[in-house]
Amino acid sequence: GxxxxxxxxxxxxxxxxxxxxxxxSLDFQATTMFWYRQFPKQSLMLMATSxxxxxxxxxxxVEKDKFLINHASLTLSTLTVTSAHPEDSSFYICxxxxxxxxxxxxxxxxxxxxxxxxx
Amino acid sequence: DQQVKxxxxxxxxxxxxxxxxxxxxxxxxxxxxxxxxxxxxEGPTFLISISSIKDKNxxxxxxVFLNKSAKHLSLHIVPSQPGDSAVYFCAASAYGTxxxxxxxxxxxxxxxxx
Numbered sequence: 001g002x003x004x005x006x007x008x009x010x011x012x013x014x015x016x017x018x019x020x021x022x023x024x025s026l027d028f029q030a031t032t033m034f035w036y037r038q039f040p041k042q043s044l045m046l047m048a049t050s051x052x053x054x055x056x057x058x059x060x061x062v063e064k065d066k067f068l069i070n071h072a073s074l075t076l077s078t079l080t081v082t083s084a085h086p087e088d089s090s091f092y093i094c095x096x097x098x099x100x101x102x103x104x105x106x107x108x109x110x111x112x113x114x115x116x117x118x119x
Numbered sequence: 120d121q122q123v124k125x126x127x128x129x130x131x132x133x134x135x136x137x138x139x140x141x142x143x144x145x146x147x148x149x150x151x152x153x154x155x156x157x158x159x160x161e162g163p164t165f166l167i168s169i170s171s172i173k174d175k176n177x178x179x180x181x182x183v184f185l186n187k188s189a190k191h192l193s194l195h196i197v198p199s200q201p202g203d204s205a206v207y208f209c210a211a212s213a214y215g216t217x218x219x220x221x222x223x224x225x226x227x228x229x230x231x232x233x
């Protein structure tokens with residue numbers, strides 16, 4: 001099946017620094033990638049949708065200047081948490097979808113997630 | 120406004136018995152429904168899906184039933200195994216519309232007791 005990787009799997013940073021998380025589709029071309037955030041014991045919250053080569057579409061309440069998303073190629077999307085604060089500590093998960101799968105199944109393939117802890 | 124609801128936050132089932140996880144949705148534009156399984160500190164893994172043109176889809180021990188008129192779907196796991204213990208998310212989408220993204224429910228934590 002389709003594989004999506006994330007790097008790093010966990011990161012600890014100081015308050016005020018920026019952190020970049022990478023999401024890669026390893027064996028397919030991801031026309032669309034999604035970024036989710038999960039708080040402990042809560043559901044996955046969609047943060048933004050990014051289509052290759054265009055600007056990301058952010059969900060209501062998500063600060064686009066704080067969570068910078070770049071989808072520069074069909075296999076890579078990055079999420080940069082700028083000027084991180086302790087309340088940004090969370091589990092960030094990306095997912096990817098290729099056009100063929102989307103038309104047939106609208107299915108997404110999820111990465112393993114990145115645990116961010118901001119001190 | 121929660122468009123996908125899973126009203127049972129947790130469920131305990133004896134090994135070998137049937138697990139039934141329920142999900143309700145409010146948006147009639149949804150035409151594709153998915154179930155994901157998630158272990159702590161891992162990404163969700165796809166389990167089974169169903170299109171709105173069907174009312175049942177089966178894959179091994181997992182069966183999903185869809186009742187469009189009631190806007191309700193359920194996941195049946197038979198027989199339940201201890202390895203099924205995880206959080207199960209119901210999700211819905213409508214490709215090609217403004218809901219062209221997967222909307223997740225809050226999840227149900229399933230515990231299968233040996």
